[in-house]
Amino acid sequence: MNIKNKVAIVTGGASGLGEATAKHYVSLGAKVAIFDRDNENGSKLATTLGDAAVYCSVDVTGAKSVEQGVAQVIERFGAIHIVNNYAGVGTATKTINKDGPGDYELFKKVIDINLNGTFNVCRVAAFEMSKNEPVNESGCRGVIINTASVAAFEGQIGQAAYSASKGAIVGMTLTLARDLARNGIRVNSIAPGLIHTPLFDSLPPEVYTSLEGQVLFPQRLGNADEIAHLAQMLVENDYMNGETVRMDGGIRMQAR
Numbered sequence: 069m070n071i072k073n074k075v076a077i078v079t080g081g082a083s084g085l086g087e088a089t090a091k092h093y094v095s096l097g098a099k100v101a102i103f104d105r106d107n108e109n110g111s112k113l114a115t116t117l118g119d120a121a122v123y124c125s126v127d128v129t130g131a132k133s134v135e136q137g138v139a140q141v142i143e144r145f146g147a148i149h150i151v152n153n154y155a156g157v158g159t160a161t162k163t164i165n166k167d168g169p170g171d172y173e174l175f176k177k178v179i180d181i182n183l184n185g186t187f188n189v190c191r192v193a194a195f196e197m198s199k200n201e202p203v204n205e206s207g208c209r210g211v212i213i214n215t216a217s218v219a220a221f222e223g224q225i226g227q228a229a230y231s232a233s234k235g236a237i238v239g240m241t242l243t244l245a246r247d248l249a250r251n252g253i254r255v256n257s258i259a260p261g262l263i264h265t266p267l268f269d270s271l272p273p274e275v276y277t278s279l280e281g282q283v284l285f286p287q288r289l290g291n292a293d294e295i296a297h298l299a300q301m302l303v304e305n306d307y308m309n310g311e312t313v314r315m316d317g318g319i320r321m322q323a324r
């Protein structure tokens with residue numbers, strides 16, 4: 069599907085990978101709706117991107133919140149063709165702590181945002197996509213790209229909740245693609261490795277260097293632009309469906 073003149077929702081678009089993808093899509097001629105709960109950075113980015121972008125204050129875990137956000141996009145841009153789900157948190161929680169059992173509420177919160185939030189956006193946006201006329205000879209009406217992580221496959225110590233949430237994203241990729249095939253909607257997921265986002269700026273230099281050293285080749289962290297480029301490929305290639313693509317420089321994370 070050609071990206072020019074299409075309408076994309078990018079959740080978690082106020083920061084990191086979402087921000088890079090929102091900017092990239094606009095540079096390719098798309099209209100972008102940034103769904104985030106970080107109102108300050110989200111509106112700032114939308115203002116920078118001009119008429120091609122709108123910021124919608126959305127908590128992806130809320131049914132009403134997402135329904136209102138999607139309605140706002142339809143009102144502003146008239147349709148939805150692309151969804152990139154990046155909204156997520158990586159809060160660590162061990163199975164047991166020194167003083168007792170691990171934090172169950174934290175576990176549920178990570179699952180709620182990373183997994184339930186992703187499905188919530190998929191269900192509402194896909195219904196709107198299903199109303200589109202096919203946009204090309206393949207009969208494509210829309211493309212959904214969810215975000216897993218290499219932690220879906222090699223979760224580290226303290227990542228039980230995060231790995232479970234991302235493993236579930238991988239698990240539902242084919243199922244969503246099967247659900248939506250009759251509607252002409254493709255669904256894929258990206259499983260990033262270590263990608264440089266502002267979070268990594270606060271790491272001590274020796275920790276940063278050690279992380280780079282774990283990457284097979286090239287021995288550096290990935291750039292958010294490289295993820296945005298993969299998103300572009302997944303939208304443009306009509307034969308990509310039901311797949312999770314690792315993008316990680318060949319890294320296989322160790323236990324810690």
Ligand SMILES: NC(=O)c1ccc[n+]([C@@H]2O[C@H](COP(=O)([O-])OP(=O)(O)OC[C@H]3O[C@@H](n4cnc5c(N)ncnc54)[C@H](O)[C@@H]3O)[C@@H](O)[C@H]2O)c1
Nearest residue numbers: 080083084085104105106127128155156217260262263265
């Ligand atoms: N950066 C990496 O190295 C990396 C690696 C693997 C996977 N990922 C995944 O990629 C995605 C983006 O990561 P990032 O590094 O850009 O993170 P980030 O923290 O820079 O951005 C995440 C965004 O999601 C938003 N968000 C969080 N909860 C939300 C909610 N309930 N509703 C709406 N918005 C919400 C935040 O406000 C933030 O703007 C995440 O799902 C993350 O797990 C990142």
